[in-house]
Amino acid sequence: MSKKPNYKPGEFQWSFLLPKYWGIWIGITFLMFLAILPWSIQYRLATALGRFSFRHLKSRRKTTIRNLEVCFPEWNQEQVLQNAEQVFIDQMLGVFETLNAWYCPKWFDGRVEMEGLEHIENAQAQGKGALLLGTHSTLLDAGGYVCAQYFDPDVVYRPQNNPLLDMFIYRCRSTIYTHQIDHDDMRGLIRHLKNGRAIWYSPDQDFGLKQGVMAPFFGVPAATVTAHRRLLKMTKAEAIPLYFYRDGDIKNPKYKVLIEPPVENLPSDDELDDATRTNLIIERQLRIAPTQYMWFHRRFKTRPEGWDKIY
Template identity: 85%
Template sequence: MVTMSKKPDYTPGEFQWSFLLPQYWGIWIGIVFLMILAILPWAIQYRLATFLGNLAFNKLKSRRKTTVRNLEVCFPEWTPEQVQEHARQVFIDQMIGIFETLNAWYCPHWFKGRVTIEGLEHIQNAQAAGKGVLLLGTHSTLLDAGGYLCAQYFEPDVVYRPQNNPLLDMLIYRCRATIYAHQIDHDDMRGLIRNLKEGHAIWYSPDQDFGLKQGVMAPFFGTPAATVTAHRRLLKISKAVPIPLYFYRTGDLKDPRYHVLIEPVVDNLPSDDEVDDATRVNQIIERQLRIAPTQYMWFHRRFKTRPEGFEEIY
């Protein structure tokens, strides 16, 4: 997930007096509104999320079409009715994830007594041996709520893409600062490698299609997909170890519980075969997503890169 973008001409998280100009008033009003939503009782939050998720599913036709197509490709055993049902739930889970993230930012006490973790010793053992940890995760609908769950047990760093709007970027950066030990710009490869060499645990999601300039074609749920390989270089240079990480919601939405799953170190990654490495990482992601299929951002075009000879998906 190493892409090039224009560098912001401001320090992340830094307040600027220009943020008080009228052009930013709409964002300030929006932030106050979100803070109000964050203090609502969960029963109201999840009902609002369900309403908004259904609304988005019905109105965002392009995203809905992409979601349905992704599910058809990845879960061919599902009937058309099951695909539609799960696709709708993807949008609902995304909206629920927004409220969960607001809770993580503004009302973190809501998660007290709701979180469990499995496999923490894998990170602890790696760091005790002086190794950095590259946490192989996914673009979960839980968003930053997942980072908050992890932060209850260890200090995670995160790789992020700066927002185009500087005020929005400052606000999100400051909210995330209450969760993550360090936030690393996705273009700051030196900072990322430095933190890995210093023994940090960094959440990294190699699960999106960035084309073949940054990856190779490897099977994802049995279908060839452009798969990033940047993590191989990071692991080689930093001598860090790859550890799969997954977090998800369980139970009744009226009284949810959250679980963080940390798996053992992936052996022999990187190897000498980048396609084999990409295939193994995709298999890890597949295994994770089957735990809670609708808690993933399926509205991204995971199979958009189709080289000559490969069937078009969308």
Template identity: 80%
Template sequence: MSKTPKYQPGEFQWSFLLPQYWGIWIGIVFLMILAILPWTLQHRLASALGNLAFKYLKSRRKTAIRNLELCFPEWTNDQVQANTRQVFIDQMIGIFETLNAWYSPEWFKGRVSIQGLEHLQNAQAGGQGVLLIGLHSTLLDAGGYLCAQYFDPDIVYRPQNNPLLDMLIYRCRASIYAHQIDHDDMRGLVRHLKNGRAIWYSPDQDFGLKQGVMAPFFGVPAATVTAHRRLLKMSKAVAIPLYFYRHGDIRNPQYSVLLQPALDNMPSDNELQDAIRINQFFEQHLRIAPTQYMWFHRRFKTRPEGYDKIYK
């Protein structure tokens, strides 16, 4: 029996030319055209698409509304609705920003600034790797491009189910990230950290409690990933909180990257306290630009016995 050949990430396969993939090729050409449109037109299209997504993606809308109700109880119902709509618009804007980062990166020239770069440089100068603890921002890979203007980041990624999409995204990301590390490749992650690399890692979603604990997120108990503690222990790397966001006039947006000091005593001998610390940084960052986060994910879906259900 012949074995199915294994392909390296980003490797072209002749099967990608079969008719079943033609729709994706056409879509990619369309996206490349969108990437060269003027920003004002990109923003108008993103706003229109975001409003459509808010209207028709009912399940995602309900999830985002519930998340914002819980995390920002000081908001009125009208504020929750308006900010939920903006979450969908920001997600669509983020898609255009990512297309610009992939196909038209010169658009970002003169729009990017950074704070706290010395924290990363000091760690690497001392021979340590850096685990950049970040969020699932609506900026998507545009955020990685912002960082790449000042330092050389790697990324942890999940392969796409569609092999053609996986190849195309991998190749586009190769222009931003020096290394793309499969989320299941723990040895690769540790090796790159031991080699002094800076790796963007986002432990902000609900993946259950096999590698996590219940820790408060905006005061609501949430399954919080703690796998990064093991990475830090094995690699002797440091953890540095990372945040990037868009601000200013939307007609001429600016982008900021924020790096905070390396976390002392991370990991500690208390898994829960470490999770609480990380979530507190996430809360601090999310209050800067609340709608530039993927609130349509079920952040509170894991509810062990004794915890009330969040989503109906």
């Protein structure tokens, strides 16, 4: 669990100038240099770094391969390995795309397509908030940036343990998102939804059963959070699926944002049915671009009693 900061988000502290932070400052400067490189160099670097990470981050590689084996049983072992390596490459591409969104946003000009924006506009025209159900995409904040070209999004975030890194990321994200809402700030989240805001929310990770239920994910029982049901019930907001992904030739990519109609009868009276339907939405999204998802997280670490462990 991340430690609660004792400062305001994005606030500079004079202690950040102490020697213990110099390594991070050097890293931040290096990231800014990477952001100004041409895309032709960025994607080559990302490919090399992704392959290097796939070979050497053994635990993450093992988890990724196992997740793909479980979720895509129709793939043979060669396909699993190829796609697992591509997950790491896409993750590194996502780092460069995020840096471009923070420092060189004009790079995205003419590269973005939006479908279904009217679903958010209709909800807000009725005075309702929009809880945008999405995934932990490897596009990271680049996805938020392309969305921000069409509507005004907020985001739920988890503070970084390192205060300098937290300030850096928070300030960079402030150029994209109007509001960044701490994942523990339930009151703030409710307030913004009641005020008609559109908030990107990803209910796609395993936080155990204290915050969820076991529901099928790609046909496999997975601990599925249900907090969004309570948010929707308290705020009368619309649950609107949103997915963004990279499309086309990696040397000249396009970015697509798909917004689907509001999910009917969510929340219902059946918690398990709601969790199942939410997982089906995420499954449908992930099948569009399977390797642009953070499969290196242990999505199935919680197992039903009597079931074999997956990892």
